[in-house]
Amino acid sequence: MNGTAKRIRNWLEVRVGLDELIRSNLTDYRVPSNINLFHTLGAVAVVGYLIQVITGICLLIYYIPHADHAFRSVQEIMTRVPYGWLFRQMHVVGSNLLIAAVFVHMVTIFLMGNYKRPRELTWISGGLLMVITLCFGFSGYLLPWTQLSYWATTVATSIPTAFPVVGDFVSRLLRGGSSVTGITLTRFFAVHVSLLPPLFVFLMVVHIALIRRIGLSATPFGRSDEEKRPLTEFRKKLHPDGYPYYPYLLQKQALMGILYFVVMFLVISFAPTFFFPEEATVPADAFKTPESIRPEWYFLAPYQMLKIIPNKFLGISLQIILLAVFIFWPFLDTHKEKNIFKRPVLRGVFIAIMIAMVILMWWGRR
Amino acid sequence: MRRRTFLQSLLAVFGAVSVASFAYPLLRFLAPPSDANRDRKFTLAKKDIPIGTSRVVLVNDKPVIVINEQGKGYIALSSVCTHLGCLVGYEAAKNILVCPCHGGTYDLEGNVLSGPPPRPLSKVPLKVESEQLVIG
Amino acid sequence: MRWYIMMLGLLLVFPLTASGDYREEFEQGFLTKTWSGQQPEENFCIECHSSDKMKPEFLTLAEEWKASWHAQNGIACHDCHGGDPKDSSMSMSPHRGFVGKPSPAEVPEFCGKCHIGILKNYMESGHGKAFRSSGNGPNCVTCHGSHGIQQANIDIINEQRCTKCHSYDRARAMKQALFLTEKKIGELAADLLTLRKEGVYIEDQRKNLFSIQAEFRALFHSVDVNLVKDRTDEFSHKLAAVEKEIVSTRQELRSRRNFSAFLLLVFAGMGSALYLLTKTPKE
Numbered sequence: 001m002n003g004t005a006k007r008i009r010n011w012l013e014v015r016v017g018l019d020e021l022i023r024s025n026l027t028d029y030r031v032p033s034n035i036n037l038f039h040t041l042g043a044v045a046v047v048g049y050l051i052q053v054i055t056g057i058c059l060l061i062y063y064i065p066h067a068d069h070a071f072r073s074v075q076e077i078m079t080r081v082p083y084g085w086l087f088r089q090m091h092v093v094g095s096n097l098l099i100a101a102v103f104v105h106m107v108t109i110f111l112m113g114n115y116k117r118p119r120e121l122t123w124i125s126g127g128l129l130m131v132i133t134l135c136f137g138f139s140g141y142l143l144p145w146t147q148l149s150y151w152a153t154t155v156a157t158s159i160p161t162a163f164p165v166v167g168d169f170v171s172r173l174l175r176g177g178s179s180v181t182g183i184t185l186t187r188f189f190a191v192h193v194s195l196l197p198p199l200f201v202f203l204m205v206v207h208i209a210l211i212r213r214i215g216l217s218a219t220p221f222g223r224s225d226e227e228k229r230p231l232t233e234f235r236k237k238l239h240p241d242g243y244p245y246y247p248y249l250l251q252k253q254a255l256m257g258i259l260y261f262v263v264m265f266l267v268i269s270f271a272p273t274f275f276f277p278e279e280a281t282v283p284a285d286a287f288k289t290p291e292s293i294r295p296e297w298y299f300l301a302p303y304q305m306l307k308i309i310p311n312k313f314l315g316i317s318l319q320i321i322l323l324a325v326f327i328f329w330p331f332l333d334t335h336k337e338k339n340i341f342k343r344p345v346l347r348g349v350f351i352a353i354m355i356a357m358v359i360l361m362w363w364g365r366r
Numbered sequence: 367m368r369r370r371t372f373l374q375s376l377l378a379v380f381g382a383v384s385v386a387s388f389a390y391p392l393l394r395f396l397a398p399p400s401d402a403n404r405d406r407k408f409t410l411a412k413k414d415i416p417i418g419t420s421r422v423v424l425v426n427d428k429p430v431i432v433i434n435e436q437g438k439g440y441i442a443l444s445s446v447c448t449h450l451g452c453l454v455g456y457e458a459a460k461n462i463l464v465c466p467c468h469g470g471t472y473d474l475e476g477n478v479l480s481g482p483p484p485r486p487l488s489k490v491p492l493k494v495e496s497e498q499l500v501i502g
Numbered sequence: 503m504r505w506y507i508m509m510l511g512l513l514l515v516f517p518l519t520a521s522g523d524y525r526e527e528f529e530q531g532f533l534t535k536t537w538s539g540q541q542p543e544e545n546f547c548i549e550c551h552s553s554d555k556m557k558p559e560f561l562t563l564a565e566e567w568k569a570s571w572h573a574q575n576g577i578a579c580h581d582c583h584g585g586d587p588k589d590s591s592m593s594m595s596p597h598r599g600f601v602g603k604p605s606p607a608e609v610p611e612f613c614g615k616c617h618i619g620i621l622k623n624y625m626e627s628g629h630g631k632a633f634r635s636s637g638n639g640p641n642c643v644t645c646h647g648s649h650g651i652q653q654a655n656i657d658i659i660n661e662q663r664c665t666k667c668h669s670y671d672r673a674r675a676m677k678q679a680l681f682l683t684e685k686k687i688g689e690l691a692a693d694l695l696t697l698r699k700e701g702v703y704i705e706d707q708r709k710n711l712f713s714i715q716a717e718f719r720a721l722f723h724s725v726d727v728n729l730v731k732d733r734t735d736e737f738s739h740k741l742a743a744v745e746k747e748i749v750s751t752r753q754e755l756r757s758r759r760n761f762s763a764f765l766l767l768v769f770a771g772m773g774s775a776l777y778l779l780t781k782t783p784k785e
Contacts, residue, residue, distance in 0.1 A: 003688045058395060075703040080399075083391035085758055113721040265766035269759050276701040283705075289578075373779040380772035387765055451709025452619075462656050466619025467716045481616070 024245035029214055030239040035249060038112070039216070041105035042208075043253035044260050048098035049200070051264075052136075055091040056193070063143070065189040067182030071147035071283040089268045092275050095137055097264055099298050102130050110329075110350070113338035114217045117231055120330035122214065125207040127327040132200050137296060139192040142185060148277060150284035151293040153188075154180045155303075162312030177284065215239070294364060301357045304364035376423040407502040412494075415440070420456035429453055430490045432501060435474055435481065442492035442501050443476045448485040463487070546590045547579040566650035582612065606638060613642045619716070623723040640667060654719065656684045672727065679730045680722060686741050687715050693748050700755060707747055714740045 012018045031039075062081055064073040077084035106126065108114060115123035124361035142153040157180065160170040176183035215237025229235075243249070267274055279290050295303050302319055325332065333346070340347050408425045410432065415421050420433040422445055431445035433456050444462070445453045452467035462479060463472040470481030477486045493500040550556060551564040567573050572581075580587050584599035594600045604612040611632070614621025624630045624642075635640030645658050656677060664673035690711055694704045718737050719731055 058392070061396070078701075079703060082394035082397070084395060086391050086761070087395065087760075136772055194535050247780075251776065255773060255776055255780070258769050258776065261769040261771060262766060265769060269762040269766055271701070272755075272759070272762075273701040281698055281701060281703050370779070370782050372777050373782060377772065377775040377779060380768055380775055384768045386773060387768060391768070404750070414576075417533040446709070450716075451706075453713060464618060466720065467617070467713075489687040492563050493685070 004218055007355045017153065020209065026250070027210075029245040030242040031249045032239045032242045032246050034251075035216070035243075037252060037256065037333050038105075038108040038250070039047055040253045040256040041101060041108060042211075043096065044101050044256045045105055046204070046297065047257040047260055048101055051090060051094045052098060053197070055094065057085045058087040060193065062095045065143070065186055066144065067185055067284075070143060070185060074144040075281075079115050086268075088271065090264065093264050095140060096275060096297070097260065097267075101260065102133050103298070106130060106287055107354075109339055112217070113340060115330045116333070116338055117330070118214055118234075119210070119217065122207060122210040123330050124208065124327055127202050127329075128205060131198065131323075131327075132196055132203065136192065136196050136200070136354055139188040139196070141296060142180075142188045143192065144280070145185060145284045146280050147282040148279035148293075148326055149290070150286070151279075152289055152295050156295060156299070157184070157360070159306060159310060159316060162306075162316045164313065181286075187323060297361060297365075300364035301360040304360040307364075370473060380406045381439040407500050410499045410501065412497050412499060415499075420458075422453065423501065425490065427430070430501060431456060431463070432492070433474060434500065438474070440492055440499055441474050442490040442499075443472075443474075444488045444490060446487075447483055448478075448487065454487070508718075545587045546576070546593045547583075547585070547587045549590075550593075556572055563649045570649060570651050571653045582615070600734075605639065609641045609643055619720040620723050623720050627723060627725045629725055644686050656680055676722070676725065676727050676730065679727050679734065680718075683718060683734055683741070684736075686745075687711065687718070690741060690744050690748065693745075697748065697751060702751060702755070704751075707744060711744055715746070 007206065059077065062072060062073055062077050062084065074088070077088055105295075109123070109126070138156065142149045157171055157174045159175070161167045163170065172178065174184070174187070175181070176187050213236065216239070217237065282290075294300065304317065306312065306315040309318070335343065335346075337343055340350070368495055406426055408423050408430075410421070410423060415432060415434040417434050418436050420431055423432050424430070427446045430442050431454065433441045433443075435441055445463075447454050447465040447467065449465065449468060449470050452464040452465050454465045454470075454472065457464050461474065463474070465471070465474075465481065465483070468482050470483040471479040472483070472487050473477050473479055475486075476489055480483075490501060547738050548564045551560055567579070572578075578587065579585070580599075583594065583603075584601045586598040586600075592598050594602070601612075603629070610621055610624060610630070614624075624749070629640045631639075633641055645663060646654065659673055659677045659680075661670045662674075664670050691708075693707050694711065698704050714737060721733060724730075
């Protein structure tokens with residue numbers, strides 16, 4: 001047996017250079033010695049995304065993307081199909097956890113100042129990944145075709161109408177007509193399972209390739225040589241005195257990945273209806289508006305902001321500008337100082353934004 | 367060193383258990399549904415349903431109405447009204463199915479003619495074999 | 503720095519274009535389109551019957567109806583009275599099927615347009631026979647009321663109401679015969695609603711229960727105590743089957759929680775082992 005394993009190993013070694021591959025990616029790849037748990041959040045997001053892919057494919061086997069059958073097929077997955085509930089719960093709870101993980105990832109990167117040069121592109125690709133993750137959440141929400149999903153989508157797809165000239169067209173394009181119908185369902189389905197995944201994978205590959213190419217930043221908190229030197233030539237950030245990626249960081253990442261599972265099953269075991277309010281078991285009905293309609297928690301803040309700004313056009317353009325500011329932030333923040341504790345204005349703005357978001361979310365929940 | 371080996375084997379055991387506890391549900395999830403309860407058919411003698419009458423029989427625990435329509439022969443439909451689940455009855459004079467609860471009416475194809483039902487009645491396969499009707 | 507200026511410029515430019523004629527238009531568009539799918543329905547029946555010109559005795563009808571079980575289930579004026587609620591000039595035209603207020607003799611047929619099974623049993627009952635022979639016996643509205651009709655329950659049978667015409671003895675016997683089955687139906691309906699709150703799709707069971715309840719209540723309308731007593735067993739069996747399903751659903755929910763908790767423990771164990779391993783030096 002040992003001989004066979006060795007032969008396979010050798011077979012691979014002479015063809016793809018296995019030893020060198022392992023060495024350059026695991027042991028010779030060095031990470032800064034002051035790396036912390038927050039550096040594992042990207043890996044946690046990858047784990048979360050993989051869970052979504054696998055459970056999503058499982059659900060796809062029994063799901064029927066048609067207005068007459070979608071609700072029924074989802075309920076069959078929940079009640080009839082053996083362990084269908086497990087995969088659906090993992091997919092639903094996972095989607096919320098994933099967005100939370102991505103969000104925390106982004107906030108910590110921001111706080112550590114790691115979006116600064118030369119890592120602007122990494123930040124932008126990450127920001128786009130976050131937008132796509134939210135699009136996943138938005139398009140997937142309609143698919144069970146429940147009262148909750150139907151009306152939340154009706155509200156959300158009406159938001160572009162606040163925009164002049166093209167707004168109506170955008171809304172109609174999203175809905176595939178003047179209201180949310182079976183046409184909208186198949187559109188959202190196509191976007192959710194065939195348009196977004198390849199886009200996401202592409203951006204993820206770019207994101208990770210950039211991290212590996214540029215090298216991990218030696219922060220947290222403080223300027224390193226890469227910020228001090230004039231940026232005239234490419235120089236990969238190596239950490240000759242750092243720790244090897246394996247086992248040092250990989251173990252940390254695995255630990256956080258397991259924690260992700262623990263939180264997921266904590267919710268599924270003890271709060272199985274956390275993401276399933278009562279309207280989630282009532283089929284979509286275009287003639288009956290439920291009493292309270294609100295989007296998912298991660299859209300609550302922008303939704304509430306749109307609600308309280310009296311001029312809807314101002315509200316929506318403000319949000320587009322905020323999104324642009326968020327994505328292109330590395331180009332706007334040209335200050336050399338990386339440590340946020342030495343930048344009281346930025347720190348104040350950051351805290352204000354966080355507080356505003358929490359208030360808006362709480363307010364949006366009513 | 368012994369502590370390390372122990373922890374490594376413990377980790378391997380947990381890993382194996384976790385893989386197994388996803389593999390089993392996945393297998394069950396993908397396995398085709400058993401048709402032990404599915405294909406139980408119901409057999410009925412032709413003479414039990416004279417022309418212009420109907421009978422309700424239970425096929426796989428679901429009520430099915432079998433109608434012998436004048437000039438058209440035998441028809442089998444689910445007799446559960448799609449509105450609130452009451453059992454529809456055959457009205458030979460008008461040749462329609464009527465729900466006693468809220469007056470929904472269906473034609474003998476199962477299509478909704480009037481009233482609150484949101485969907486047509488589903489059809490149940492029926493085969494005529496010499497003197498027998500095989501339903502389901 | 504020029505980025506800041508450009509962005510600030512954009513920030514200012516966008517709202518400026520909104521402040522003109524657009525503003526009102528878009529806000530209105532946004533507000534009405536939000537719930538598109540449901541157009542605010544114009545109903546001339548309600549409009550006139552709520553206006554000052556209406557005779558006072560007709561003025562309360564709309565309000566009564568709005569609080570009724572019919573209204574909650576989407577049954578509006580024209581579903582019973584015919585006519586056209588969308589056309590003010592023709593709303594009460596016989597050409598649009600308007601029938602207005604039924605005479606007392608017409609009441610059972612009027613309600614029986616929809617409640618077919620109940621009508622049949624009622625007509626053959628003591629109540630129905632008395633009504634047909636005198637043209638003025640107890641009919642639907644005697645017990646259920648009309649516009650303000652509420653979901654029926656067993657307390658509609660009460661001394662005050664029944665003794666208007668006859669002694670309460672037989673009514674009491676009937677109420678007793680109904681009591682246990684009615685109570686069971688109520689309990690099962692409540693159980694199903696609890697299950698729905700726990701995220702279970704219960705529509706099939708609910709329909710089944712409704713069908714049993716409807717059949718049982720149709721039986722009651724024969725006002726034949728012996729008939730109800732004779733068939734109570736049959737209904738108990740049907741209700742027991744529903745209850746069994748509810749119990750097995752509860753079991754299923756429990757086993758799901760257990761399985762998920764097991765997975766939780768496996769991952770917690772895996773995490774702890776890995777953590778301890780990272781804290782154990784190699785040699």
